[in-house]
Amino acid sequence: SQTIHQWPATLVQPVGSPLSLECTVEGTSNPNLYWYRQAAGRGLQLLFYSVGIGQISSEVPQNLSASRPQDRQFILSSKKLLLSDSGFYLCAWSQTGGVQPQHFGDGTRLSIL
Amino acid sequence: DQQVKQNSPSLSVQEGRISILNCDYTNSMFDYFLWYKKYPAEGPTFLISISSIKDKNEDGRFTVFLNKSAKHLSLHIVPSQPGDSAVYFCAARMKTSYDKVIFGPGTSLSVIP
Numbered sequence: 001s002q003t004i005h006q007w008p009a010t011l012v013q014p015v016g017s018p019l020s021l022e023c024t025v026e027g028t029s030n031p032n033l034y035w036y037r038q039a040a041g042r043g044l045q046l047l048f049y050s051v052g053i054g055q056i057s058s059e060v061p062q063n064l065s066a067s068r069p070q071d072r073q074f075i076l077s078s079k080k081l082l083l084s085d086s087g088f089y090l091c092a093w094s095q096t097g098g099v100q101p102q103h104f105g106d107g108t109r110l111s112i113l
Numbered sequence: 114d115q116q117v118k119q120n121s122p123s124l125s126v127q128e129g130r131i132s133i134l135n136c137d138y139t140n141s142m143f144d145y146f147l148w149y150k151k152y153p154a155e156g157p158t159f160l161i162s163i164s165s166i167k168d169k170n171e172d173g174r175f176t177v178f179l180n181k182s183a184k185h186l187s188l189h190i191v192p193s194q195p196g197d198s199a200v201y202f203c204a205a206r207m208k209t210s211y212d213k214v215i216f217g218p219g220t221s222l223s224v225i226p
Contacts, residue, residue: 006156032211043117043202043216044157051211090156094212099145099164102214104156 002027006091006105014113019064019078021108023091026072031093033074034102035066038088050074051096086112116140117205119217128226132190136203136217139184143205147214148177148188151200160201161188193224 006023013019025031032051036044046059048066056066063082067075074091088109092102118137126132136146144165149157163170163177163186170177176189190197203217 004156009154036216043115043218045216046214049211057211092156099162099206100212101147101159101162102212103159104149106154106156109154 002093002103004091004093004103004105006108008108009106010109010111012111012113013081015083016080019076019081019085019110021076021089021091021110023074023076023105024072025074025093028072028093028095030071030096032096032100033068034092034094035064035074035076036090036092036104038090038107044090048076081112083112086110115218116143117203117215117217119201119203119220121220122218123221123223125223125225126193128195128224129192132188132193132197132222132224134188134190134201134203134220134222136186136188137184138186138205140205140207140215141184142207143215144208145206146177146179146186147204147206148175149202149204149216150197151202151219157202190222193222195224195226198222198224 003026034049035047050068064078090107091105094100094102147162148160150160151157161175179186200219200221202219207213
């Protein structure tokens with residue numbers, strides 16, 4: 001069966017520090033991968049998606065970037081965190097082809113001080 | 114501009130009764146609708162979906178109804194159980210170069226024993 005791992009679960013970082021959140025998927029190949037952010041009282045906002053290695057598309061301009069160095073690895077990064085980057089970050093994957101629901105990791109609660 | 118709306122931030126229901134969660138959308142290009150359930154500190158989990166060519170889909174205690182002319186869908190849970198207490202996200206898919214899924218802000222359901 002397929003599983004998705006996302007870490008760390010919580011992270012406290014000072015303003016201006018770098019960020020690296022990692023997500024890996026097991027049990028499937030060539031998945032679509034996604035990074036979302038959930039703000040309080042709002043739905044999930046899609047930040048990045050990837051349909052293959054090295055293929056990254058951004059939905060919203062921001063202080064963050066994403067990379068997919070391997071088929072089942074998705075990384076969310078920032079060179080310098082802002083206070084506004086605080087939030088709950090979720091990684092998700094879906095099968096390609098047809099209509100496939102997305103499957104989410106347990107998220108990372110990021111607090112910027 | 115919110116394309117997927119869940120106008121009730123919260124809902125309380127007695128155990129054993131029916132829970133009805135509502136969702137409205139604005140974009141007629143959506144071709145698939147999904148409901149996700151989310152517990153605190155966890156990622157959302159896929160619950161049930163419906164194609165835009167159908168008006169009802171049932172899975173156990175969960176039924177989703179779609180009224181395309183009104184751009185409205187609802188999730189019915191019968192009978193409601195305390196373990197159903199969670200945040201429910203309505204989501205809608207638009208087929209682009211990838212599966213673009215737009216999430217509503219969520220409704221927090223509390224099932225009272």
